[in-house]
Amino acid sequence: EGSLRDLADQRGVFMGTALASHRLNEAAYAQTAAAEFNSVTHENDLKWEAVQPQQGQYSWSGADRVVDFAEDNGQDVHGHTLVWHSQLPSWVSGGGFTADQLLDVMDDHISTTMGRYAGRIDTWDVVNEPIGDDARFRDSVFHRTLGEDFVAESLRMARAADPAAELYINDYSIDGVNAKSDAYYDLVVDLLDQGVPLDGIGFQSHLIVGQVPASMRQNIERFTDLGLKVRITELDIRMNVPASQADLERQADDYREVVTTCLEVDGCAGVTVWGVTDAYSWVPDHFDGQGAALPIDGSYQPKPAYWAVHEAL
Numbered sequence: 001e002g003s004l005r006d007l008a009d010q011r012g013v014f015m016g017t018a019l020a021s022h023r024l025n026e027a028a029y030a031q032t033a034a035a036e037f038n039s040v041t042h043e044n045d046l047k048w049e050a051v052q053p054q055q056g057q058y059s060w061s062g063a064d065r066v067v068d069f070a071e072d073n074g075q076d077v078h079g080h081t082l083v084w085h086s087q088l089p090s091w092v093s094g095g096g097f098t099a100d101q102l103l104d105v106m107d108d109h110i111s112t113t114m115g116r117y118a119g120r121i122d123t124w125d126v127v128n129e130p131i132g133d134d135a136r137f138r139d140s141v142f143h144r145t146l147g148e149d150f151v152a153e154s155l156r157m158a159r160a161a162d163p164a165a166e167l168y169i170n171d172y173s174i175d176g177v178n179a180k181s182d183a184y185y186d187l188v189v190d191l192l193d194q195g196v197p198l199d200g201i202g203f204q205s206h207l208i209v210g211q212v213p214a215s216m217r218q219n220i221e222r223f224t225d226l227g228l229k230v231r232i233t234e235l236d237i238r239m240n241v242p243a244s245q246a247d248l249e250r251q252a253d254d255y256r257e258v259v260t261t262c263l264e265v266d267g268c269a270g271v272t273v274w275g276v277t278d279a280y281s282w283v284p285d286h287f288d289g290q291g292a293a294l295p296i297d298g299s300y301q302p303k304p305a306y307w308a309v310h311e312a313l
């Protein structure tokens, strides 16, 4: 009974999906996105290389299409993302900017992008993936030029650009308590101590079937105990393909566990899955031999994972 969207609305949480603007003219894609989700994230159309491919030349067509679609369908939009080492045009990464110049470049990008969507995009992944798998700051033009302060500077610029927006840092492999999420914990405590504007942390949650961290709830809670919100921003749960029935059932249990865990914690605002259909998921392109990571299959049919999320909501 009811779509995921209806159930999420009743629970007062978001149930989101990632959208690609170039798919929106496919009827089944658009209809499924509108029916099942009350929140959307641009999968790629709002990234730096899409929005400002050349310095000072902004390009909004893809980003606008997704925002317009969401508004037409009464959905919230989560802004992804402003400062990230990846999908960053070479004029930024190889631009040879001094610290002052790079700060100006960042401020222009942040204020222009957030300013355009002020009042329409209320939550933002301001900084994406600043820490690496070794739990240390990742090498990037931002870190190399500005040091660790690039995170605080980005957040301050974002607050100034849209004082009403909620500001997040977002990353993967920080779903459970581990060295990387410990590094985030230390980072956000430090940021909050300094009075840096930060409202929450996004757990991407790109997971592997059978490997939902047992400490996920404890980990969410240690961040919400700091007064931060937590969002599950990019959930998918991949497996070897072709998928076995056993893996699809295990995946359903995993989805149930993630959604239930978020719902159980006050301050966990909701869950976004990273795509509408297995047909267009990023997983097969990025993880060799893996796929079937979403709750809806390549023919827009609900999988066991869909029904598990449905029950959890």
Ligand code: XIL
Pocket (backbone or CB within 6 Å): 043, 044, 128, 204, 234, 282
């Ligand atoms: C991915 C998209 O899904 C792909 O289409 C693109 O080729 C690469 O980026 N972490 C993030 C997302 O924050 O932006 C990434 O999205 C997946 C990993």
